[in-house]
Amino acid sequence: MSKKKKDWKIEKERLLRLDREERRKEYRRQDFISLDKIPSWREENKNNDKEEGKEVTGGGGLSDKVSLYKGDITVLEVDAIVNAANSSLLGGGGVDGCIHKAAGSCLYDECHSLNGCETGKAKITCGYDLPARYVIHTVGPVARGHVGPTETNDLTSCYQNSLRLMKEHGLSTVAFPCISTGIYGFPNEPAADIALNTVKSWIEENPDKVRRVRVLCMFKRSSCQSGQLSICSGMVCFWLS
């Protein structure tokens, strides 16, 4: 007997009313990672830095607040995960494919109702079967290895518009993948700098809005190194304690 197809509007309203304990029973995967399980930058690096005799710098205690998560964004139990989508918003591959697979068919149905998304813009849906309550879908620039003013502005807008939606929905924890650094070919180093500097500026302009963890989610080793380099150079100011 095939399972009855759920109506995404009813499912979204039902899920967003649940508290965390009730929602946890609905996660498609029970191997989710709660925020308290993600070590801070300092915790993760204290052993290496002790050996090298160097203190992790991160700008005024920042290293106690910043986390670089190396792994699958779909298992993170945060208010919202950001999807590096394409303009159709109807799924695809890469992180987009992973998120749609993990969220279930209601995500596709809600995305279908949004009529696509322009490059640099962002739209928000429910997270459905994901541990994240929401998914913020943003469309990064197709760089193919070339980074000019247009690509830089579009990628900056992806982070700004995603953070704007987080603020508008009263959310306080978000995880980003490294937008456009996969099939869209944006080089890791400039992408990490744009991500970290955009968040730093946004928090300086919205000091009272971001209260909790923002986790930058790295999937490939190379993007992780770029992200770490940017954080070590103190380019990052994240959120308030």
Ligand SMILES: NC(=O)c1ccc[n+]([C@H]2O[C@H](COP(=O)([O-])OP(=O)(O)OC[C@H]3O[C@@H](n4cnc5c(N)ncnc54)[C@H](O)[C@@H]3O)[C@@H](O)[C@H]2O)c1
């Ligand atoms: N055949 C397709 O339609 C196809 C194929 C691949 C990717 N895509 C996707 O790629 C396009 C967007 O390009 P993009 O470079 O922004 O996205 P992307 O190719 O998904 O790569 C963005 C970043 O996300 C990382 N990533 C991949 N899976 C995960 C995961 N589970 N958790 C955390 N991070 C992950 C990936 O390593 C990269 O650093 C969209 O079309 C989207 O659908 C589509």
